[in-house]
Amino acid sequence: MNKEKLKKEFAGLLLAVIGFFYIGSLLFFSPGDAELLSSLKWYEVFGRHATDVAGGLNNPFGILGARLADLLIRDFLGYISMIPGLAFFYWGWSVARLTSIKPPLFFTIYIVFMTLGFATMFGLSTLPNADLMAGVVGRMLAALLSTLIGYTGAWILMLALALGATVVAGRIFSEQLSLLGRALAAFGDTLAVQFRKMSEARREKKQQKAEQKSRSSKRAADHPSAEQPSKNASPASPVMPLDGGMTPGEFPPVPEAPESAYVETGDDGSALDALPGTDEEDSEDEPEITIRESVHEKEADLDKRRLKVRTRDRVPYRFPSVDLLQRTREEDEYVDESLLEESKNRLLEKLRIYKVEVLRISATVGPRVTLFELELAPDVKVSKITSLENDLAMAMAARGIRIIAPIPGKNAVGVEIPHGRPRTVWMRSVLQVEKFKSTRLTLPVVLGRTISNEVYIDDLATMPHLLIAGATGAGKSVGINVMLSSLLYSCSPDKIKFVLIDPKRVELFHYHNLRNHFLVTFDGLDEQIITEPAKAVYALRSVVKEMELRYEKLEQAGVRNIADFNRKLPGESLPYLVVVIDELADLMMTGGKDVEEPITRLAQLARAVGIHLIVATQRPSVDIITGVIKANFPARIAFQVASKVDSRTILDGSGADQLLGNGDMLYQPATQPKPERIQCPYISSGEVEAITSFIGRQDGLKEPYRLPKPDIKDKNSSFSPGAGSGRESRDPMFVEAAHLVVMHQQGSVSLLQRRLKLGFSRAARVMDQLEANGIVGPAEGSKPREVLIDNRDALELLLNNLDDE
Template identity: 35%
Template sequence: MGRNSQSRSWDDILGLLFAGVGLLLLISLWSYHPSDPSLNSFGSDIKPLNLCGYWGAIFSDLLFQGFGGGSWVLVFVLFFQSYIFFTRQNEGLDRQLWLFGALGTLLFSCLFALHLGDKTFHQGHTQAGGFLGNMIVAFLLPVFNRVGLAIVLWLCAVAFLSLFSSHRMIEVLSYAGDWAKYMGAGFKESISKSVSFFRERLPRLPEFATEPKIFRRPKEVKEPGPRFFSLSSSEKEEEDFLEDEEESYDDSYDEDEIEEEDEEPTSKLNLSGYLTKKKKETSRRRLRPQMPRKVENWELPKISLLNDPPQGRTRLDEKELKLKSKLLVEKLAQFSVKGEVTGIKPGPAVTMFEFKPNADVKISKITDLADDLSLALSSESVRIVAPIPGRDVVGIETSNSQRETVFLKSIIQDDYFWDEEVKLPITLGRKADGEPRIVDLRKMPHLMVAGSTGSGKSVFVVSLITGLLLRHSPKTLRLVLVDPKQVDLAAFNDIPHLVMPPIIDSKKAVGALRWGIREMEKRYRSMSKFGARGLEAFNDIVSELSKEQIDEHAAFHTELEGPYHPKSYYYEPLPYIVIVVEEFGDLMAVDKVNVEQAVVRLAQMARACGIHLVLAMQSPRKDVVTGLIKTNIPGRASFKVASKMDSRIILDESGAERLLARGDMLFLAPGVSKPERHHGPYLPEEEIQAVVEKWKEQGEPVYDQAAMKAVEGGGTTAPGEPSFDQDDEIKDDRYDEILEYVATQKEVSASLIQRRFRLGYPRAARMIELFESEGVVGPANGSKPRQVLIRELPR
């Protein structure tokens, strides 16, 4: 009796043990994250995201890497073994159960590998069938081929379930058929109920629910990001305005580009607020979007195009780190700086020692000892962060004896890169503690990058563009590339995202910037017309417009001129535009005044309409990074520069001159007082070509003819675009009135004209630009009003 009671107690304990292990394994697999530390990757001081901690991260990584989706069979086996102990159906471990479990794990790994072999999970980190499943399938495929191997594996699966459940095979198939019929009937019933529900309620919708949304102001909600827009089949049939493939698109209105139709618009759109005279019978005009020819959905490049980074990370010797820590404290003590090292954070290229000085030590004494510490620690470079923001310690960064290369794929596998809220992700690399660092260009909203030759600046710019190409199609992102050296950005020639061919002549680059200003103004006119406060809200509104609404609105405004002409509005969803300028210093040397004015205006106003700047330069001199440019571009990154002065110009403090080469960088985020240290990602040439070729296979670029004419003309307005130049026929109807007023003033600004004549700001700003080109007012002087240069009206 005593033995039986003791045996039952042990069965209960073992049942609880296996249930607990099964639960831990279930949670570990469910909360698996590819950035967690594992046996084949080392993360120094990285807190695992796995809910079961470090060991959960290791075991889940081993199972997913080895068996893929078949790993979940082991969870079932553990719970079933626990059930056997609780019900006392067997004494000890059920060997047959564990044999079936091992075979089932391999079997389902092979099934996953066969049917989902090209699929990856966890941001491309794990394969569907794991290493063993893929290896077995690769061995058997030449023997059975895909169809034969599928039949063999599924027969084995049915046999496995039959043996495991102690039922005949015909019973297993019968159960499966009954389950499928039950699920199908339930699905059909739920669909029919949903259809009946909406049929009963749709006719009873109130009138305001069907009111046209063109003039409705959007609700104050968080703006969603751009979507991948595609045409439905009915809409595709109506897109007869597309020309042959040999023609390129143009925004200009010629007679050949207008379709005449006898019928009048039938939409009930209320346009009375825009009309000043009786409606005339007009032809229906269809606007032609400046988009690449391919109008269906684009396929984004897969992350598998990038090579997997080498397995394992460089492990730093713990004894070496402790020795450096001891030498650091001793060397500081020699200069009467006493304290202790409270933390060590190894990173890819540098290690940060957190030093807590005594209360009587001045911070300035520590910052002057960088060169002495570099000598004592035999370090290539030492940088001191005094103090670390929000901490009571000083950060002393020393270079590692063995540097780790940070590959782009290891950064974009982070979930934040694929977050829907992050519209334009920029991969900065890894922080000093090894954590990946990704920022959203849309929120910055512009970036300035500096770095001398060999510092890694050009590699960073290329990886930035490649990361955007992995996230966006030409429907949601367009690029303008300025590359005077004709080398750094040459890999991106002829991709369908380009607005115009890459600009290699610095003299023509100002034309691209001025085109960006006109594009910005046109977008703001369109957003204001539809009551949208941002690009995302505008895209949501216009995506709901019907073709009849667009045609009718255009027909009503063909008689109007100036900024109210229909050519001055957009009626289709707009993509983000990123203007990337390499060798910005060369542009400033060629035409400093015009380049600075264009950059400042874009930096000040272009954020809300989805236009962003990335300016890269070798030497951030004062005549390149002027005060106005620096003020309006708060996001700055610096690789190794030549001097302290260059570092202070780009980052407002020294330190960039002490950086290591090949990707070591400091990043100053908007609103942050101290720059952060990162190690930028490396992207091999073959990976760039793989991503670029994927896009080239899907379509050719269709360049914006107006933009190309603007570049060729050095920024003058292209035909077909609204213009306010002196020799253009289109003039503002209040030009003379405003000119008379300006002649009576000593100083004038766009805001003054806006208030005085009750105009919109874009219109007032254009008048100021026109007056400057005519010599009426002087050039811009920061935020101060412009000086009026005339005292009487010209005759």
């Protein structure tokens, strides 16, 4: 247990003691104590006179308690003054649980308001002890209200205010009340379990005594000589031998042996059963479960760092405030020990059936799953428990169970089981920690919380590229938003730039607000967020060209990487480039090798010059995540996938098929042998829009960062920056295709495929360009297109006019 938690638990206990003293002092108020205290000055706490006065008080809490009771009850709010004492207990409970101070603060305000209200009501009433309950303040408020709005109006007002405050407080503290109810229910379940165990132990003890008694009776029947005298002996007058010998006709006495010495035998003399005490118990005690304490991250106010900076071109820039993120209610970290005990028993019972002996067991409760660490007996093979994944899932009635055999760095096997109280991890909670505020990572990326509740932060600059895969709705787009938002909260526009490629068109459009700060511009493209496959390949080749130019700068400067270059030449410092592709499958289907080639080159070479890739896909198949791409992405994230085959494609092992969705993921860093299970935080589209809009409203940079025009050396390349009618937007095979269709006087995609050796997709795009430039007519089903140009001379004239545009 860390020192911080010990301090807070001590403070909570101290507040609870203060509350007990406060309420106890008022509860034992006695009017006679005032006369004794009147003869004692307020500062006299030592001396004989103070001792005599304290001995004569009726209040067991001494002089301080008696003075406090006399002040509050006689001169303030009467006995109603005890109600605010409840706030001390709530404060102590909240401080000890390491939660926010907002709930106890609201509770204190509510308690003070209700105390004044009850005191006023007692002041309005005519009960015998109403004055003692209301006190001076209550009577004064009652007299003021009855004078202003009358006696009836005062009652109506006070009842309405009390009812309204109670309704509001019920809504505010509904979660705390439910937590208290669950805690009491769990405590009751624990007592019931303990009572059941005690009853079973007593029952087993009685049954054991009954069996022992029946066995003793059976032995007595089987050995009558040991229990009764011989028939020839005289029971009435025993004869005592004079010489210490035996009297004729008398058997020697058989000494009573301990019960543990008797062993029942069969006909062949072999032992049949042993009484208790001869051998070990048939069943050993089950190992006790050890609940590992979750990590409590040190909270920090992210807005207390340096928020205002100046860019290189002297434009002021302000980091987004954490208040742009949604404020959420505190998550309860209560651990239901009875539920854990039940899960442990079912798990051990199933393992016992398959002869798997467990020596020790511990549990770590995460946001959505519980990790049971099992230390197995030395003779148990690890492969034996890995084959029981489906059997354990059925026994636990769990949605999905993941087995870690073994846990890296531990002599234990891990079993991850979903629990019944999943908690949402919010983006604000993972940013408001000291680890993120004081991080020294170059490009800190927040991934979420681990099973031990630790905030997991990694450096994109050391990954150096990240491959993300998962089924639709598993959380890929939210994960990308989390990573980009964490970079926006930690990096200025001078340090980082984004290249965003969004074939789905709807996932990254919020980042258009960053066009004057974080987004790059392309030489030959108007868009800054790329959505079309042809323009995506053009953008990737621009990044490749930028990579080559940066390597030339590093060579001239005589340094090895971008960090050394920026330190050596701060006036010419280069920003880091983060290339985000939200759906790789769409690009691979339309582009194939034209997409794979620049991605592979960037993955292999771009790390040293500060260019990093984040590539996501919902189809983790071998035709999308090819071997070349996979080999150059050592860091990977797998959200929930449909099958074990997809899990092996992305992680080289199973496990992703057993995830729970909604941000539940496995992160495989390049430095660890096995993936880490992390719960990705949730950030809504509204929060992303608030962050980007806040940045977009600031003054933009004077000079945007522009990527160079790529070198298109391959004339068979199918991609160009646009699909319009300009020269740069036309396919390199456009002219040859035009001459071909004019020569044959028919236009069809199959003709271009056969004669120009083009793929279907590229041939179809060339045909669309021919139609857009007035060379062929529109498609007519399966018939060839009509050629609108009659001869080659007319075609040459048309092409010359197109070149002049």
